[in-house]
Amino acid sequence: MWMPMATKSFSWSTWLNQERSIATLLIFRFAFGLIMTISMLRFWLNGWIEKLYIEPDFHFSYLGFEWVKPWGEWTYLLFLICGLSALGLALGLKYRFSATLFFSSFTYIELMDKTTYLNHYYFVSMVAFILIFMPAHKALSMDAGWSANNLKLKLSNAYYLLPFALVSLVYFYAGLAKLNSDWLLRAEPLATWLPGKYDLPLIGSFLEERWVAYFFSWAGAIYDLSVPFMLWFSRSRPFALVLVVVFHLLTRILFPIGMFPFIMVVGAFLFVNAEKQKALLLKVFGRLSADEKSRHAVLRPAPLWRYFFSAFIVFQLLWPWRYWTYPGELFWHEQGFRFSWRVMLMEKAGYVQYSIVDPQSGRRFQVDNRQFLTSFQEKQLSFQPDFILEFAHHLADYYQQKEHIANPEVYAEAYVALNGRASQAFTDPNVNLAAYPRGWRNKPWILDFNDTIYGL
Amino acid sequence: MFGLGRYAGLVLILSTILSCKEDAGTGQQMTDDFDRASMLSFWADEVIIPAYQNYHGQVLNFQQATKNFQLDPTEQNLQYMREAYASAYRSWQWVSIYAIGPAESEQLLNFTNIYPCDTAELNQAIIQGNLSLNLPSTFDIQGWPAIDYLIYGNDPTTAYQSLVQQGDRLSFLMYLANRLEALSKTVLEDWQNGYRDTFVSQQGSGADASTNKLINDFVYHYEKELRAGKIGIPAGVFSGSVLESRVEAVYSDTLSKSLFLEGLTAHRNFFSGLAFNRDSDGPSLQSYLDYLKIERGGDLLSSRILNQFELIQAKADNLPNIFKTGLENNATPFLETYDALQQNVIWLKVDMMQALNVRVDYVDADGD
Structure with a gap:
């Protein structure tokens, strides 16, 4: 049992040293890599490379990344590299190289023009970054071969903490961000958005009802805040997984958010019991041979990496709160709004x-x-x-x-x-x-918001 | 999965509580959906198609008048031709808003009303007998602005004499009239034979749905053609100095003002849902906003927009009858009209489009 707080004498250091099958990470690697390959293809086929990166004469840059620009017609090559490296990541081919290349090319693409900023692109970048340091190619990969025997490998929770923490944090912070008077008391922006979806079969006619907007707002906030905890505990996990699938299917139907729902569903399945995932992989890739059943190796991150992982998590915990250093209403001036898991909060x-x-x-x-x-x-x-x-x-x-x-x-x-x-x-x-220079300084030329939004 | 039933029960109870609370709180229940299908068919059958029918009829008149003038270039026939021209150009203002379907695919606006006319280029084309007017580079030597130049020119008398004396000039004019007739006929017939049903059937909420596209077209036209094209650019708003040569119908004195007034009325009537022949009204952006009870600052947004249209009308009444000379003397009434027009850009483009959930473009965007 790896669950935290399952016993009264729970301790983090014990938990971090506990072992879990590599199977969870393998399934995640494969699913994430495949989804990203499809994403790149979808982007290409929708004509968005042309429309977003080649047609415009001017591109909006992030501070400090003004040097990141589209490559003209060669931008297609960039997407090709990104798509192929995602496939390499999925298959575990030259894994560290593929993962690094995918992280770099994907992040480069996102930095080319901040017009296209989406929280889920940031999430993909962060997941890709984490994956560089994960031993996700040690079994069932082009690098290590496809022998089921490698499934005996285990990782310490010190590795698994990183993806668990990131997925939990995304949900929880997205939930915290919903604790404001617009979301809870005025049901905005859903009250604006939902009536526009009147043409959906079955539910379309309900979407104009005010109470539906309130219901979705409250349910969404409760869901975001509670789902990471429900995923951690084995008793609530099956229900949480059903919720995750239903919730993300619904958001996929209601909003133009592309591949995000699929990525989050895959992220939630990280929490499924590792032995069950291992059993699933064994069904596909054959049995463990009898003589090797007894031996199993455990991969643990070196101490240096542990510090690095901790630093990453601490950064993720603190970074979204930087908006507190700016005066005024965050939704209005948006200083410190991005890269903070504030999803679907505003109709502006x-x-x-x-x-x-x-x-x-x-x-x-x-x-x-x-x-x-x-x-x-x-x-x-x-x-x-x-x-x-x-x-x-x-x-x-x-x-x-x-x-x-x-x-x-x-x-x-x-x-x-x-x-x-x-x-x-x-x-x-x-x-x-x-x-007036660009920079992190507060922008005093933004006029005051003539209303108040209460909450976080 | 033993716990599932229990949780599902909890969600159900929670949802019931939340919904009850809300119903009791506001006491307002929307019983029926806004009838978008009937809005689209009203737009098609009572606004757009009648406007195209009228426009095509007016172009036919102009074409006939030009033909008569070609056969018998008397001053009387010149007068008829000029009248038919003004009347057709005015009726154009009622269709140019609807750059959707065949008007979009045929590039109707580009081939009909790109001004100012490049007169040097036009004279060149006449001399060379260049009749291939399908290229984008020829947008500004055809359509009403080119006709305006040919039949009025810098001096109406000289223009008349040139037409009489230079056969190729007159046949170029005839060619332009024929082109406008063919173009408007294509668009009208497309609307009547098929596109009308396509338009009405695309009732969804996506970027490609008719409501979305037409609202985008309407707001774009208001901003670019009515506000900037007819008033802002000639008044020097975008250049810092008056550009009287950029006036629409710059050669025919008082026509510019009536074109603007027609355009203004066409936009307002579309917003408020008045049929083209003004004998009935139907579902519109105004009634759609009111159905959704969209209020801004205590007033219905639709009344704010309509009041602003009234204010624009009042400002427009102060405009001089001849835009070109009026601008040379005093640009202030134009700038005041522009400012009044500008306020409605904000209400239409920001407040209305947001309230009606009109998407600008199809790309992933999660609202942040």
């Missing part, structure tokens, strides 16, 4: 109109954003202050270089509507954004 839309002023002549004119951006980029730009600032700098560069306006001033007048409230002015239209 906006409109931003830039004006350029030539300081020499005093000439003032407005900009047509679509001259530079795709409709998707313009939508993301319109309500995210870091986008608004970055694009202002781009405009300043453009008019300086292309139209030879010396030190052009750039002003933004933006209006944003959040979670069913009326749109209100978002930026100070009298601040020259060209003179």
